[in-house]
Amino acid sequence: xxxxxxxxxxxxxxxxxxxxxxxxxxxxxxxxxxxxxxxxxxxxxxxxxxxxxxxxxxxxxxxxxxxxxxxxxxxxxxxxxxxxxxxxxxxxxxxxxxxxxxxxxxxxxxxxxxxxxxxxxxxxxxxxxxxxxxxxxxxxxxxxxxxxxxxxxxxxxxxxxxxxxxxxxxxxxxxxxxxxxxxxxxxxxxxxxxxxxxxxxxxxxxxxxxxxxxxxxxxxxxxxxxxxxx
Numbered sequence: 706x707x708x709x710x711x712x713x714x715x716x717x718x719x720x721x722x723x724x725x726x727x728x729x730x731x732x733x734x735x736x737x738x739x740x741x742x743x744x745x746x747x748x749x750x751x752x753x754x755x756x757x758x759x760x761x762x763x764x765x766x767x768x769x770x771x772x773x774x775x776x777x778x779x780x781x782x783x784x785x786x787x788x789x790x791x792x793x794x795x796x797x798x799x800x801x802x803x804x805x806x807x808x809x810x811x812x813x814x815x816x817x818x819x820x821x822x823x824x825x826x827x828x829x830x831x832x833x834x835x836x837x838x839x840x841x842x843x844x845x846x847x848x849x850x851x852x853x854x855x856x857x858x859x860x861x862x863x864x865x866x867x868x869x870x871x872x873x874x875x876x877x878x879x880x881x882x883x884x885x886x887x888x889x890x891x892x893x894x895x896x897x898x899x900x901x902x903x904x905x906x907x908x909x910x911x912x913x914x915x916x917x918x919x920x921x922x923x924x925x926x927x928x929x930x931x932x933x934x935x
Contacts, residue, residue, distance in 0.1 A: 735919055742777045748785050749773045750911040756793065764804030765793050770914055771853040772796075778918045779926065799856045806866065807849040814842035846888070847880040848873030850921050858929045872924060879920050887917025 739746075749770060756766040769792035776783050792800075817838030824831040851869035856862070873880050890913040894901040901909065 735916075738777060738780060738919070739915070742783070745773070745777060745783055745785050746911040746915065747907055749789060750906070750908055752785070752789050753910050754906065756789075762793075764800040764808075765797055768796060768800035768803055768853065768856075769793050770910065771918070772857050774911060774914045774918050775854055775857055775925075777915060778922045779929065799862070802862055803849075803853055803856055807845060807852065810841055810845040811849075814838045814845065818842055844870070844874060846884050847877070850880065850883055850887070850917050851925065854918070854921065854925045855928060858925075860928070868928065876924055879924055883917040883920035886920070887913045889913075890916065 753766050753770045756769070757763050769789045772792050773783065773785055773788050776788065815838075818835060821831045821835035821838060825835060848869040851872045852865060855865035855868055860868070891909065894905050894909045898905065
């Protein structure tokens, strides 16, 4: 892919052996993290639901959820209430920035994709706007996980946006399963509501977020460590 050269230039150096060993222990690593942090996932899921009640705080809640979950998958020390509260109070700019650049394109492009797809049968001319909308939808979906992680690492919004786009497109082996598992689980739970009500209350938002972040952790880690070192 034509992104590969730029992607390799941007990636901070890290051990391939470390990456390979992490991949071999992927499933065991995930379930180990899940077992040790199950209480934190329950707690942050309830915090997320409660803090979303005013509606206008949804971007703040979503960013705080991603911060807590990001520390879980990186196996960092976690103080759930402290991290969530500080993010909620102090990182409102990053929260609304990430939300506008992910939720708005997903909603608009998703609606456009469905609308123009329904019109293609009447005229082939609608295939081009369908292709544009579907591309915007997919690129935004694949890049969104990286955007939240990079903004959390302290990078400025321009650099975070550029890197999230590049990484989202250049690493489909990571972003595609992250999107399918993360968004797919949440979508299934919503579709099966109210049968899935208890699951949504306890783990319905934190668990899909953790699964999605877990797929991206190897790629995100060098950027997080690089930001801390600088």
